[in-house]
Amino acid sequence: xxxxxxxxxxxxxxxxxxxxxxxxxxxxxxxxxxxxxxxxxxxxxxxxxxxxxxxxxxxxxxxxxxxxxxxxxxxxxxxxxxxxxxxxxxxxxxxxxxxxxxxxxxxxxxxxxxxxxxxxxxxxxxxxxxxxxxxxxxxxxxxxxxxxxxxxxxxxxxxxxxxxxxxxxxxxxxxxxxxxxxxxxxxxxxxxxxxxxxxxxxxxxxxxxxxxxxxxxxxxxxxxxxxxxxxxxxxxxxxxxxxxxxxxxxxxxxxxxxxxxxxxxxxxxxxxxxxxxxx
Numbered sequence: 001x002x003x004x005x006x007x008x009x010x011x012x013x014x015x016x017x018x019x020x021x022x023x024x025x026x027x028x029x030x031x032x033x034x035x036x037x038x039x040x041x042x043x044x045x046x047x048x049x050x051x052x053x054x055x056x057x058x059x060x061x062x063x064x065x066x067x068x069x070x071x072x073x074x075x076x077x078x079x080x081x082x083x084x085x086x087x088x089x090x091x092x093x094x095x096x097x098x099x100x101x102x103x104x105x106x107x108x109x110x111x112x113x114x115x116x117x118x119x120x121x122x123x124x125x126x127x128x129x130x131x132x133x134x135x136x137x138x139x140x141x142x143x144x145x146x147x148x149x150x151x152x153x154x155x156x157x158x159x160x161x162x163x164x165x166x167x168x169x170x171x172x173x174x175x176x177x178x179x180x181x182x183x184x185x186x187x188x189x190x191x192x193x194x195x196x197x198x199x200x201x202x203x204x205x206x207x208x209x210x211x212x213x214x215x216x217x218x219x220x221x222x223x224x225x226x227x228x229x230x231x232x233x234x235x236x237x238x239x240x241x242x243x244x245x246x247x248x249x250x251x252x253x254x255x256x257x258x259x260x261x262x263x264x265x266x267x268x269x270x271x272x273x274x275x276x277x278x279x
Contacts, residue, residue, distance in 0.1 A: 009035065010046045014065065017056065021064035054114045059104055066118050093255035094122065098208065101256030109219060109244065112251040113145065117152055119211060119255060120204075127207035129160035131276075133269035134204035135195055137168040137220070138227050139188075142177040144241035150180070157185045161206075164273045168194040171227045173237070189272040199224055205266050208259045216249025 009031070016022065016030045024043075031038045047063065050056035057066050093102045106112040124132065142149045153163040163186040167174050170192035181188040196203070200220035202213040222244055230237055 009038065009042060010050060013043070013046055013050065014055070017063060017065045021062055024058075024061050024063055027063055051111070057111075057115050057118055059115065064118075066114055093119065093209075093257075094126070096209075096255070096257040099258055101254055101258075104253045104255075106251045106253070108248055109215060109251060110246055112213070112215070112253060113141070113148070113245060116211075116213060116253060117148060119253070120152060120206075121155060123206050123209050123211070124156050124159055124161060127161070127209070130207050131162040131164055131270075131273075132156050132204060132206045133164045133166075133266055133273075134202070135166045135168070135269055136202055137194060137196075137199045138171070138174060138223060139165060139167045139177055140173070140223055140227070140241055142180055143173065143233060143238055144245050146180075153180070153186050162186070162273075162276055164269070164275075165189070166191060166195065166269055166272065168196075168199075169227060172231045173227050173233060176233045184274070184276070187273050195268070203265060205262050205269065208257055208262045210254075210256045210258065210262055210265060212254045212256070214252045216251060219244050219247065219249045 012031055012034060013027065016027060022030075024047075028038070028040060028043050031043060047056060047058065051058055054066050057064050096102060104115065106115070120132070156163045162184075163181075165181075165186075165188050167188070167190045170190040174190050178188055180186070198214070198220075200215045200217050202215070204211045223241070226237065226240055
């Protein structure tokens with residue numbers, strides 16, 4: 001975890017982002033008010049380090065703190081989390097009306113995964129106590145990035161919701177992660193056959209929001225190959241999966257808000273699970 005203890009350019013950047021997402025041009029203006037000698041090159045050098053550490057997210061020219069990281073830094077969360085969930089939502093997926101959607105595209109799966117989790121943390125914040133239902137062709141993120149996946153699972157449970165995950169496969173590696181679920185607040189179901197025709201499609205639903213991710217087909221093919229030939233998890237397999245996350249590939253992420261579509265997807269994903277009802 002990165003949290004800078006001295007007043008560096010990195011800490012100043014984080015403090016400005018604490019009040020909500022901002023464009024790179026506006027961030028530079030703010031930094032120059034307190035640090036007149038700040039250059040554009042210096043700011044981007046710091047941003048690259050913060051993005052690499054998954055403290056900060058960048059999509060096009062918009063810069064924001066990563067909520068997955070925010071949950072790790074104690075009291076900082078309450079203030080920054082408030083700004084990120086209650087700020088002006090125009091142009092953001094949080095401002096979508098029923099029937100609307102917004103699309104994001106990435107060329108790196110690691111960046112995609114960081115933004116993916118960031119979106120989920122925000123949606124859990126605005127839909128506490130609601131179940132999160134997700135489908136993965138294979139739930140390989142639990143093997144490649146277990147800390148990140150456990151963090152999301154625990155965050156959902158802490159907020160009173162349920163973490164309900166369906167895997168299309170039933171290979172030995174699919175079975176490996178069963179121990180990560182308690183059978184009530186977190187549940188896991190292996191179908192043994194795909195629920196959707198494409199093996200690069202990862203949909204999930206919470207409330208009336210649907211999050212859909214299409215990873216690069218070549219990366220999906222590499223994952224499928226590993227799951228087909230592997231009988232047990234080991235350090236070499238974990239490293240291969242991490243290499244896929246670190247590789248470049250075209251990824252599309254779509255957030256949509258539709259009560260009708262959400263109900264339809266929730267119906268398909270909820271069948272094998274016990275859903276806790278809240279009064």
